[in-house]
Amino acid sequence: MASNDRVRARGVTIHRPIIYGNTAYVLTQKEREALPSPDHTHRWTVALRSPSSAPDSDVVGGADDLSYFIRRVNFKLHDTYANQNRTIDKPPFEVSETGWGEFEISIRITFIQEAGEKPLTIYHHLKLHPWTAVGSGEPEIPPLEVALKHGPVHSWQYDELVFCDPFQSFLSILTAHPPTAMPKVKRRPVPFHTSNAASLEASKGGTPEFTQEMEKEEAERLDKALKMVVEDTHIWRNKQIEKENELNRLKKELEAAIVNQSRPIRM
Ligand code: SLL
Numbered sequence: 543m544a545s546n547d548r549v550r551a552r553g554v555t556i557h558r559p560i561i562y563g564n565t566a567y568v569l570t571q572k573e574r575e576a577l578p579s580p581d582h583t584h585r586w587t588v589a590l591r592s593p594s595s596a597p598d599s600d601v602v603g604g605a606d607d608l609s610y611f612i613r614r615v616n617f618k619l620h621d622t623y624a625n626q627n628r629t630i631d632k633p634p635f636e637v638s639e640t641g642w643g644e645f646e647i648s649i650r651i652t653f654i655q656e657a658g659e660k661p662l663t664i665y666h667h668l669k670l671h672p673w674t675a676v677g678s679g680e681p682e683i684p685p686l687e688v689a690l691k692h693g694p695v696h697s698w699q700y701d702e703l704v705f706c707d708p709f710q711s712f713l714s715i716l717t718a719h720p721p722t723a724m725p726k727v728k729r730r731p732v733p734f735h736t737s738n739a740a741s742l743e744a745s746k747g748g749t750p751e752f753t754q755e756m757e758k759e760e761a762e763r764l765d766k767a768l769k770m771v772v773e774d775t776h777i778w779r780n781k782q783i784e785k786e787n788e789l790n791r792l793k794k795e796l797e798a799a800i801v802n803q804s805r806p807i808r809m
Contacts, residue, residue, distance in 0.1 A: 548658075550707045556716050557705065558611060559724075561603045561752060562649055563698030563733070564588040566670045568690045569640065582640040583686060584670045588647050589636030590615050593700055593752040594722040600749045602698050602733060609633045610719045611657065611712075616650040644668050651703075656712045659705070669697035696750050698733040726754045 566586035574580050592606035599605075615635040619626040620643070628637045647668055652661045672692040673681040684692070708716070733750040 549710045551710050551713045552707050554708060554713060555704060555706050556708055556713060557702040558608075558716065559593045559700065559702050559721055560590060560608070561593045561698045561700050561733075562588075562590045562664060562666050563602070563696070564647075564666065564668050565602060565697075566668075566695045568686055577640060579640070581642055583642045585638070585640050586668065586670060587636050587638040588617055588649075588666060588668060589634060590649055590651065591634070591636075592721055594724045595749075595751050602696055602750055603752060604634065605722045606719075607633050608635065610715060611654055612651055613654045614652040616648075616652070618648040618650070620645040620647075641670075644670050654712075654715070656709060656715060657705070658709050658712065662703070664701070666699065667697075669695055671695065693748070696733050698750070698752075700752055700756070724752050724754050728753050728755055732756060 564586050566584045569577075569583060569585055573585070574582065589604070590608070590612075591601075591603035592608055593603050594605040595601065595603055596605045609632060612635065614629060614631045617628045617630065617637045619628065619637070619639070620641075622643075623639065623641075630637065645668055647666050648663055649666060650661050650663045653659045671683045672689055672695050689695075705712070705716070728751075730751040731748055733752060
């Protein structure tokens with residue numbers, strides 16, 4: 543190690559974008575019969591990747607190899623799986639399996655030693671079923687024939703790993719590997735996400751892709767949601783004031799009635 547390896551670049555903040563999530567396919571009858579467990583209905587891949595996609599790829603994200611700063615990723619699956627702890631120590635950082643149910647997967651990221659960072663655990667809810675009844679009633683799991691027509695389910699979350707005051711050596715490694723920029727505008731469907739109702743429909747149209755435009759749209763959705771919360775708070779506050787006034791009025795009426803009742807009747 544060079545002498546300045548343990549020196550921190552104070553005041554510097556550097557981040558690396560990531561996506562994590564899953565893609566799931568409905569198995570055909572033939573595929574199911576070929577499995578040791580014919581009750582499995584889906585084939586899926588859970589992964590940690592770079593957000594930008596390789597050109598003309600049918601994979602969501604994954605253009606960059608993240609092993610320049612990530613040493614290992616542990617995926618912890620549901621108890622129903624044999625060897626539920628899957629350690630992936632080289633890229634691609636992903637696990638493919640078959641199964642019948644959705645569950646929470648914990649994804650533990652271990653950084654390269656130079657980072658001097660503790661491992662980080664994030665969670666992804668494995669998504670197998672396309673949502674139906676969007677906006678009208680509770681979402682339901684559609685029958686497999688319907689899901690088959692819908693095509694693969696893509697459920698991915700964008701996030702950023704932020705490093706504050708990084709060690710000089712780690713900073714050099716990061717700056718030597720700039721992430722591939724995401725396309726500015728949409729060319730493909732947007733990845734499904736529960737916070738974005740529009741993505742439910744869009745995710746039917748093929749392999750989705752993350753873009754810079756999505757960031758702007760997410761900011762707009764957050765703005766809109768904040769305005770709604772502020773408006774609602776205002777409405778409910780006024781209702782509360784109204785009800786408190788009514789309560790006071792009724793209390794006074796009641797007091798007056800009691801006073802009247804207990805007043806001696808003069809003959
Ligand atoms: C559910 N709470 O009931 C969830 C559990 C478990 C999924 C889902 C395969 C297990 C095996 C599998 O799909 N487990 O290999 O038999 O929906």
